[in-house]
Amino acid sequence: MIKAETNPLHWQSDTSSGKQPRRVCYFFDSDIGNYHYGPGHPMKPTRIRMCHSLVMNYGLYKKMEIFRAKPATKREMSQFHTDEYVDFLSRVSPDIVENFVREQAKFNVGDDCPVFDGLFEYCSISAGGSMEGAARLSRDKCDIAINWAGGLHHAKKGEASGFCYINDIVLGILELLRYHPRVLYIDIDVHHGDGVEEAFYTTDRVMTCSFHKYGEFFPGTGELRDTGYGKGRYYSCNFPLRDGITDESYKSVFEPVISKIMEFYQPSAIVLQCGSDSLAGDKLGCFNLSMRGHASCVDYVKSFGLPLLLLGGGGYTMRNVSRAWAYETGLAAGQELSSQVPVNEYYEYFGPDYKLDVRPNNMEDLNTREYLEKIKIQLFENLRHTTFAPSVQGHVAPGVPGDEEMDEIDDLVREGDDAQDVRASKDQRRRDRRVQRNGELSDSEDEGEGGRRDRIDHGNGNGTSPRSRPSIMEPLRRRQEEAAAAAADAGAPASSGSSTPLAAGSAMGATTGSTGGEGRAPGDVEMADS
Numbered sequence: 001m002i003k004a005e006t007n008p009l010h011w012q013s014d015t016s017s018g019k020q021p022r023r024v025c026y027f028f029d030s031d032i033g034n035y036h037y038g039p040g041h042p043m044k045p046t047r048i049r050m051c052h053s054l055v056m057n058y059g060l061y062k063k064m065e066i067f068r069a070k071p072a073t074k075r076e077m078s079q080f081h082t083d084e085y086v087d088f089l090s091r092v093s094p095d096i097v098e099n100f101v102r103e104q105a106k107f108n109v110g111d112d113c114p115v116f117d118g119l120f121e122y123c124s125i126s127a128g129g130s131m132e133g134a135a136r137l138s139r140d141k142c143d144i145a146i147n148w149a150g151g152l153h154h155a156k157k158g159e160a161s162g163f164c165y166i167n168d169i170v171l172g173i174l175e176l177l178r179y180h181p182r183v184l185y186i187d188i189d190v191h192h193g194d195g196v197e198e199a200f201y202t203t204d205r206v207m208t209c210s211f212h213k214y215g216e217f218f219p220g221t222g223e224l225r226d227t228g229y230g231k232g233r234y235y236s237c238n239f240p241l242r243d244g245i246t247d248e249s250y251k252s253v254f255e256p257v258i259s260k261i262m263e264f265y266q267p268s269a270i271v272l273q274c275g276s277d278s279l280a281g282d283k284l285g286c287f288n289l290s291m292r293g294h295a296s297c298v299d300y301v302k303s304f305g306l307p308l309l310l311l312g313g314g315g316y317t318m319r320n321v322s323r324a325w326a327y328e329t330g331l332a333a334g335q336e337l338s339s340q341v342p343v344n345e346y347y348e349y350f351g352p353d354y355k356l357d358v359r360p361n362n363m364e365d366l367n368t369r370e371y372l373e374k375i376k377i378q379l380f381e382n383l384r385h386t387t388f389a390p391s392v393q394g395h396v397a398p399g400v401p402g403d404e405e406m407d408e409i410d411d412l413v414r415e416g417d418d419a420q421d422v423r424a425s426k427d428q429r430r431r432d433r434r435v436q437r438n439g440e441l442s443d444s445e446d447e448g449e450g451g452r453r454d455r456i457d458h459g460n461g462n463g464t465s466p467r468s469r470p471s472i473m474e475p476l477r478r479r480q481e482e483a484a485a486a487a488a489d490a491g492a493p494a495s496s497g498s499s500t501p502l503a504a505g506s507a508m509g510a511t512t513g514s515t516g517g518e519g520r521a522p523g524d525v526e527m528a529d530s
């Protein structure tokens with residue numbers, strides 16, 4: 001564990017940051033709760049409205065400015081995404097989706113990323129909040145901007161992935177780059193922040209740092225040795241983790257790594273993706289963080305006192321997602337929320353204890369101290385290769401972006417094109433290398449088999465679909481199968497149709513190792529299909 005006193009930048013770090021008032025802009029659009037990915041889909045935009053309900057009923061509106069952002073336009077989205085892809089998203093709808101068979105395959109729209117009513121407006125709201133948040137930070141209208149509807153880190157330049165369609169994070173960072181020479185992106189979602197990493201893989205103007213489960217897990221990327229390419233070499237930082245990481249283990253690597261990056265990279269703005277599927281008991285996740293453990297990452301990043309964009313991301317156990325993000329909103333606004341959940345429109349979801357807390361469970365932490373140390377030391381080693389606080393040629397100090405800067409940002413997006421090509425050939429090189437080298441730190445023994453190789457194999461070997469991809473929903477399917485098998489063993493019907501929702505919840509709880517009243521709330525079932 002590292003304390004702020006041992007942080008080389010401790011003169012910037014404020015250990016009592018939770019109490020220090022900061023100007024906070026919070027973005028929320030009540031329409032977000034009206035969109036549904038479909039029956040039984042684990043991604044539920046309602047979680048944003050549940051969080052907002054807590055935020056309001058805790059009285060946080062007195063501590064920050066609340067905005068409804070202007071929805072992002074097609075043109076704005078095209079600053080990162082291809083025109084063709086954005087155009088498709090704006091035109092497709094469930095009733096005419098059968099006219100887009102070719103496009104669905106091309107843009108990876110289907111099971112994980114379904115076409116649903118209002119899809120484009122949903123994307124516009126998510127991206128609008130992140131872009132406007134970034135713009136307000138850049139214009140010094142606030143110190144922290146929050147958009148829980150953002151953080152959709154898997155979306156690619158020309159395709160949807162892992163429940164994400166438009167990458168609001170990349171769009172927000174591009175906005176920050178108009179004013180900031182260097183932006184640090186940190187990702188604490190249980191999944192690798194692949195879309196953001198890929199977008200900035202070849203530049204030193206954005207350093208990406210992702211802490212995620214690695215090994216037989218979506219999206220399959222984010223190896224320790226993926227460090228960036230060309231000018232961006234060593235400006236991508238990946239911390240591959242195993243199942244069951246605890247608050248203590250997480251903190252023992254998160255704080256030293258971030259501290260070291262701050263020391264070497266000296267960013268002038270930070271974007272923190274707060275995916276809450278890294279919490280204990282998440283429906284798709286496999287980590288064991290408590291609400292406070294998750295929030296301490298936010299507190300630590302906040303302590304550096306830089307302009308900070310806080311974004312949402314994954315998170316599939318809704319009552320816990322809303323708890324964590326409400327608590328983190330409080331942290332940003334300098335108010336520690338009391339542990340008693342206030343009465344609000346979703347009150348029954350927070351039973352049986354009605355506490356603002358997500359407790360860890362008894363699952364085993366497969367991240368040994370030695371493993372975490374080895375990875376940490378290698379990441380420190382990589383950072384030593386970086387140019388100290390790389391400067392930006394021709395960068396203009398804060399002000400209205402000129403043509404030169406716009407050109408520079410355009411170049412950056414074009415570099416993203418190259419990055420995709422580079423990565424494709426990098427995969428080949430890696431496969432070649434694997435033939436020769438074995439038993440190294442990041443090889444299969446330590447990190448499991450990466451899905452990226454799997455993805456290539458699927459693509460070549462599956463005749464039915466030329467671009468079959470691993471699904472982010474795999475853990476959910478596996479747990480459902482296990483629950484069904486357990487129910488069959490016990491002589492009970494596999495379907496929960498005849499049992500009470502709470503009984504079904506405890507069966508789920510047993511397979512995920514949840515404790516402490518973490519059974520599925522009655523409302524989850526009802527909400528899933530509404």
Ligand SMILES: [Zn+2]
Pocket residue numbers: 189190191275277313314315
């Ligand atoms: Zn995730």
